[in-house]
C-alpha cells in the first residue's frame with residue numbers, strides 16, 4: 001500500500017474524507033499526538049487499525065468527534081457533569097469515558113459497555129470528521145512505541161500500512177489526552193494528561209479520584225495489575241535502548257548523569273541524555289516522544305534522563321517516562 005502524505009488544503013481534506021468513508025485509514029493531527037483514524041461505526045474499518053498498529057484486540061480505541069453535539073448519538077445518557085467538562089475543556093486534551101450507544105460496534109469499544117469520547121483542538125481534523133464520520137482514533141504509532149508528534153513520526157511507523165497521513169504540523173501538547181471516567185457517579189482519572197485533577201475538581205465542584213495503579217511499578221507477585229484503561233497494562237512508549245531515570249535534587253541528578261555517561265562512553269557505548277529542570281514539565285511533555293524516537297534512530301545504547309517532580313503536569317509526563325524506562329529509577 002502506498003501511503004499518501006496530505007497537507008491541509010480543502011482538496012486534501014476531501015481526499016482524506018473519502019478514504020474514511022470507503023473504510024480506509026488516515027492518520028490525523030491533534031493537539032496531543034497524531035491519531036490513526038477509521039470510521040468508528042464501521043467494524044471492518046476499525047479492525048484495520050488493530051492490524052496496522054499491531055494492537056492487542058482487548059484495547060479499545062477512543063472515538064474522535066468534531067462537535068459537542070456529536071456525543072448525543074454515541075452516548076445514550078449525557079449527564080450534567082459531562083456537560084460541564086465538555087464546556088470547560090473541549091475542544092482540548094480530554095477524553096471522557098461514557099456509556100456507549102449500540103451503534104458503536106464492539107470492535108471499537110473492545111466489547112466494553114463504555115466508550116471514550118474526544119474532541120481534539122485541531123481545525124483540520126474536526127473538518128475531516130465533519131466531511132466524513134466520527135473517527136476511531138488511537139495514537140498513530142506501532143503498538144508499544146512512543147506516540148507520534150509529527151507527520152514524519154507517523155510515516156516512520158506507518159508508511160505502507162495506512163492509506164494517508166494528514167499533516168497538521170507538530171503537536172502542541174506532546175503527550176496524550178487526560179482520560180476521565182464519567183461512566184459512574186465517581187469521576188476517576190484513568191490516564192493523566194495536561195488537564196490535571198485539580199482542574200477537573202474545580203469545574204465539577206467535587207472530588208475526582210485517580211486510578212491507584214498510576215505511576216506505580218506493577219508488581220508481578222501481585223498478579224492482578226489491572227488498570228481501568230485496558231491499554232495502560234501493556235508495554236508503552238518504549239525506546240529500543242534501556243533507559244534510566246535519575247531522581248533527586250537537580251544538581252545532584254545532573255552530576256550523576258554526567259558520571260554515568262562518562263562510564264558508558266569509556267566502554268565505547270553511545271549515550272543519549274534527556275534532561276529537563278524541575279519546572280519544565282510542559283516542555284518535557286512537548287519533547288519527550290521526539291527525543292525517544294531520535295534515540296532509536298541514532299541507535300544509542302542507553303538513555304539517561306532526569307525524573308520530574310510528580311505534581312500537576314509533572315505527574316502526567318512522569319507517567320510516560322516511568323513506562324519508557326520500565327520503572328528503572330536511580331535515586332541520587
Ligand code: TXA
Pocket residue numbers: 030032033034035036059060061062064095097109112114115116118120137138139140175176177179190228229230231232
Ligand atoms: O490524546 C489522545 O487521547 C490520543 C489522540 C490521538 O487523540 N489518542 C490516544 O489513543 O492516546 P490511544 O488508543 O493510544 O489511548 C487510548 C487509551 C487506551 O489506553 C485505552 O485502553 C483507553 O484509552 N480506553 C479507550 N476506551 C476506553 C474505555 N471505554 N474504558 C476505559 N479505557 C478506555
Ligand code: MG
Pocket residue numbers: 138139147
Ligand atoms: Mg497509544
